[in-house]
Amino acid sequence: MLPARSPLDLAELRTIVQRSTRALPFTPAQTGLAAIDEALGGGLPRRRLTELVGKRSAGRTSFLLAVLAAATQRGEAVALVDVAGMLDVRSAAAAGLVLERLLWVCPRNLGPGPEDTPPGRQREGEWLRRGLRAAELILAAGGFGLVALDTGEGLPRVADATWLRLARGAERSAPPGAVLLVASASRAAGSFAAVGLELERGRVLYSRSHASLGPDAGEACGERRPEGLSGSMRVNGAPMDVERMPRLAAGAGARSREAPPPLVRGRAVSLKVARSKLGTPPGTVPVTWRLR
Amino acid sequence: MRIACVAVPELELQALVRADPELAGRPLAVVDGRAGRRTQEVTELMMATVGAPVAVARAGGGGGGVATVTSVGGRAAVPVVARAAAPGLVTRVRAVSEAAYAAGVRAGLTVAQARAIWPSLEVRPADAVQIAAARAALGDVGLSFAPKVEVEGAEAFLEIGDLGRLFQSEREIALGLAARARAVGLSARVGIAASKGLARLAAWAGDVEDGRPRGESLRVVAPGQEAAFVADLPVALLRPSPAVHEALERWGIRRCRDLGALPIKEVALRLGNEGERLHRLARGQSDEPLRAQPPEATIEEGVSLDFAIYELESLAFVLRGLLDRLLERLQGRSLACAALTLRLQIEHRGHDVREVPLAAPTRETATLLELVRLHVARRPPEAGIVGVTLVAHPARVRGSQLDLFCPAGPAPDRLAQTVARLEALVGEGAVGAPRPVDTYRDEAIAIAPYRPPAPSPLPPSGGETARGREREGVAATDVARQPLARGPEEGCLALRRFRPALEVEVLMDGGRVPRALSGSDLSAQVVVAAGPYRVRGEWWAAGGFARDYWDVHASDGTLYRMFCDPAGRWFVEGYYD
Numbered sequence: 061m062l063p064a065r066s067p068l069d070l071a072e073l074r075t076i077v078q079r080s081t082r083a084l085p086f087t088p089a090q091t092g093l094a095a096i097d098e099a100l101g102g103g104l105p106r107r108r109l110t111e112l113v114g115k116r117s118a119g120r121t122s123f124l125l126a127v128l129a130a131a132t133q134r135g136e137a138v139a140l141v142d143v144a145g146m147l148d149v150r151s152a153a154a155a156g157l158v159l160e161r162l163l164w165v166c167p168r169n170l171g172p173g174p175e176d177t178p179p180g181r182q183r184e185g186e187w188l189r190r191g192l193r194a195a196e197l198i199l200a201a202g203g204f205g206l207v208a209l210d211t212g213e214g215l216p217r218v219a220d221a222t223w224l225r226l227a228r229g230a231e232r233s234a235p236p237g238a239v240l241l242v243a244s245a246s247r248a249a250g251s252f253a254a255v256g257l258e259l260e261r262g263r264v265l266y267s268r269s270h271a272s273l274g275p276d277a278g279e280a281c282g283e284r285r286p287e288g289l290s291g292s293m294r295v296n297g298a299p300m301d302v303e304r305m306p307r308l309a310a311g312a313g314a315r316s317r318e319a320p321p322p323l324v325r326g327r328a329v330s331l332k333v334a335r336s337k338l339g340t341p342p343g344t345v346p347v348t349w350r351l352r
Numbered sequence: 353m354r355i356a357c358v359a360v361p362e363l364e365l366q367a368l369v370r371a372d373p374e375l376a377g378r379p380l381a382v383v384d385g386r387a388g389r390r391t392q393e394v395t396e397l398m399m400a401t402v403g404a405p406v407a408v409a410r411a412g413g414g415g416g417g418v419a420t421v422t423s424v425g426g427r428a429a430v431p432v433v434a435r436a437a438a439p440g441l442v443t444r445v446r447a448v449s450e451a452a453y454a455a456g457v458r459a460g461l462t463v464a465q466a467r468a469i470w471p472s473l474e475v476r477p478a479d480a481v482q483i484a485a486a487r488a489a490l491g492d493v494g495l496s497f498a499p500k501v502e503v504e505g506a507e508a509f510l511e512i513g514d515l516g517r518l519f520q521s522e523r524e525i526a527l528g529l530a531a532r533a534r535a536v537g538l539s540a541r542v543g544i545a546a547s548k549g550l551a552r553l554a555a556w557a558g559d560v561e562d563g564r565p566r567g568e569s570l571r572v573v574a575p576g577q578e579a580a581f582v583a584d585l586p587v588a589l590l591r592p593s594p595a596v597h598e599a600l601e602r603w604g605i606r607r608c609r610d611l612g613a614l615p616i617k618e619v620a621l622r623l624g625n626e627g628e629r630l631h632r633l634a635r636g637q638s639d640e641p642l643r644a645q646p647p648e649a650t651i652e653e654g655v656s657l658d659f660a661i662y663e664l665e666s667l668a669f670v671l672r673g674l675l676d677r678l679l680e681r682l683q684g685r686s687l688a689c690a691a692l693t694l695r696l697q698i699e700h701r702g703h704d705v706r707e708v709p710l711a712a713p714t715r716e717t718a719t720l721l722e723l724v725r726l727h728v729a730r731r732p733p734e735a736g737i738v739g740v741t742l743v744a745h746p747a748r749v750r751g752s753q754l755d756l757f758c759p760a761g762p763a764p765d766r767l768a769q770t771v772a773r774l775e776a777l778v779g780e781g782a783v784g785a786p787r788p789v790d791t792y793r794d795e796a797i798a799i800a801p802y803r804p805p806a807p808s809p810l811p812p813s814g815g816e817t818a819r820g821r822e823r824e825g826v827a828a829t830d831v832a833r834q835p836l837a838r839g840p841e842e843g844c845l846a847l848r849r850f851r852p853a854l855e856v857e858v859l860m861d862g863g864r865v866p867r868a869l870s871g872s873d874l875s876a877q878v879v880v881a882a883g884p885y886r887v888r889g890e891w892w893a894a895g896g897f898a899r900d901y902w903d904v905h906a907s908d909g910t911l912y913r914m915f916c917d918p919a920g921r922w923f924v925e926g927y928y929d
Contacts, residue, residue: 121848126843137762147797148926202766203760327845
């Protein structure tokens with residue numbers, strides 16, 4: 061039989077529950093790449109803002125899609141605020157992303173119209189402003205395991221208050237807590253990011269598949285080999301490894317849709333844990349992104 | 353069989369008060385709808401030119417006429433009484449509130465007479481939409497207790513014989529029905545008896561002043577007490593036709609006891625079938641069947657506005673009241689709103705009908721209001737709104753069992769609200785679940801409504817790292833016993849698109865291979881070029897295309913994917929990132 065009055069009053073009980081809830085550990089969100097998870101101490105921290113910085117072709121999009129794919133494969137609902145409209149849906153599917161679980165928000169007008177012109181600086185700023193607001197709304201809705209914000213190429217100045225609101229939004233997300241991942245070409249969130257990741261370009265991997273296509277492969281797939289290139293070279297400081305260079309036959313092959321895979325087969329990059337407020341030690345993880 | 357009757361006195365008046373609760377307790381008179389509007393227009397016209405004869409051309413009806421101000425009331429701001437010269441302008445009061453009744457205003461008076469009694473009397477036209485909604489709400493009161501309900505005028509009848517297991521007594525049922533009616537904004541009288549006719553008598557009997565029922569009442573006629581209950585009731589309560597009522601008056605029959613004492617054959621001979629029916633009822637016998645009606649597929653609440661609304665905030669105010677009433681009715685029947693239709697009556701332009709999609713059935717006013725508000729804000733009506741109707745498509749609320757081993761997704765109602773806000777922010781068609789399109793154009797993307805499937809069970813924790821487990825509180829020794837599975841060290845290289853593709857100038861090497869490219873956002877030499885790979889599609893249609901694709905490694909370290917169209921224009925589609 062229940063007592064008529066509990067010895068604990070409601071306020072005390074609420075305090076106990078809140079204290080115990082705060083003490084609950086939040087399982088990090090695994091990225092799907094074991095080496096990176098190891099370096100991050102289990103994965104991306106939940107209820108925190110993580111910043112991912114990388115130049116063009118440094119693997120920023122590949123990393124973003126990999127993290128999203130891992131979350132959707134765990135059964136989580138995820139959101140991608142794509143300020144630039146960069147999402148390639150075939151790449152996303154190839155990365156293993158369960159598209160039904162992805163809420164894609166594209167502040168950029170994708171349809172035909174006056175906005176579908178080469179963007180100006182002001183318009184990019186407006187798109188980014190909308191994207192930041194959209195990320196806030198999604199975090200406030202709750203239930204998303206990962207909210208990714210891709211700020212696009214150029215990053216107009218964003219007020220600190222905006223990053224603060226986003227970080228607070230992530231902190232307040234309901235259990236199991238949302239990962240807020242901001243991907244940009246340069247540092248943006250500054251000290252509001254709990255973890256800062258930086259991607260650096262490595263060598264480019266080329267296909268060997270032309271030899272297997274037979275003697276006419278060269279007719280089908282042209283390839284230009286720069287003069288004086290032999291084995292490997294450095295481009296803009298990044299080493300490039302040319303594994304095989306068939307003879308030049310550009311323009312000869314007008315292939316159908318069943319074209320051979322592109323010559324670019326992948327790229328090696330290094331992911332660096334540049335800074336962390338969570339005690340994660342700095343480190344660098346080599347990762348290879350391959351075309352599938 | 354036990355039948356309950358829920359009767360709503362002055363339904364037209366209560367429908368008005370239900371839609372505008374501020375009218376409760378005020379002196380109020382309901383007049384005919386169209387005539388009421390004419391009266392209002394005439395009154396406004398009078399107030400503009402007090403004391404002068406006014407040509408009532410815009411009033412219409414009765415071929416126009418001349419109305420004269422007969423009393424002013426001291427100031428022009430006080431409503432004046434208009435005496436209409438044309439017959440079409442004479443409107444009569446159909447129902448009055450308690451306060452107006454106490455002041456002496458009676459049904460049947462003209463508006464002028466009523467206002468002469470009480471100058472500040474509120475005169476409102478009867479609104480057919482509100483009356484229909486009030487009547488439907490009355491049916492919902494019955495349906496919240498029993499599946500077999502008949503709504504007849506201002507009365508609802510329901511069979512309550514099976515409710516004995518849920519309620520201790522029939523009085524409790526009556527109390528519950530009255531409370532339910534109050535919840536939907538109606539003040540009801542409840543009667544319970546062995547038949548439909550007797551239940552009606554029980555509902556209307558008692559608490560009557562000058563033949564006008566006063567407020568709520570509850571009356572249960574116990575089995576076997578029907579004749580005794582009916583005996584003292586006035587014959588008028590049996591609702592005889594005017595001719596029969598006059599005949600009974602002439603005979604000196606005032607009470608049911610007197611009518612029941614007459615020989616039935618003689619009554620039937622003189623008053624026909626109606627007389628026979630009244631005689632049986634006066635003896636506590638009624639075999640009137642309950643004609644149960646199927647519940648309506650949709651639930652409607654509406655309001656006609658006196659003045660056009662042009663602003664969203666004003667509309668939101670109206671919508672909130674409608675939604676409150678709508679959801680209260682749904683809650684009474686344990687239903688939720690699965691879809692919502694908004695019908696706006698537009699000034700001079702007919703109707704604007706909009707479907708408001710909902711992710712899941714909900715009964716939250718704030719959620720629905722926000723969704724409707726955003727929907728209207730996205731595409732405002734072209735003219736003022738003079739009428740609003742909300743139609744809810746009900747559905748059963750199905751509770752979902754959360755799984756301890758599955759991540760909980762976003763709550764459907766909050767998700768729908770968030771998606772609507774996002775669409776308002778970034779535009780329609782830019783929010784949803786992306787999916788590939790069956791076309792050769794790789795850049796094509798389709799957006800489907802975002803409805804994430806139910807979470808699937810979490811995979812076994814084989815991919816977890818030692819540190820991650822430590823965070824979860826798993827002992828290091830336990831981790832050491834289990835093999836640490838490693839995930840793939842490689843990921844999938846993704847293409848990052850430019851939308852739209854960037855047009856660039858390309859310098860060709862001997863006219864065959866790209867050597868350098870230059871555009872608004874990039875300028876680089878080509879280190880390695882691979883291609884072309886021709887992609888053709890839709891050649892059978894006017895919008896057919898053909899592209900020669902190249903993958904180039906530019907000197908800035910970026911791996912671009914570019915193509916050349918048949919016109920010789922070059923575009924950078926994106927880069928591998």
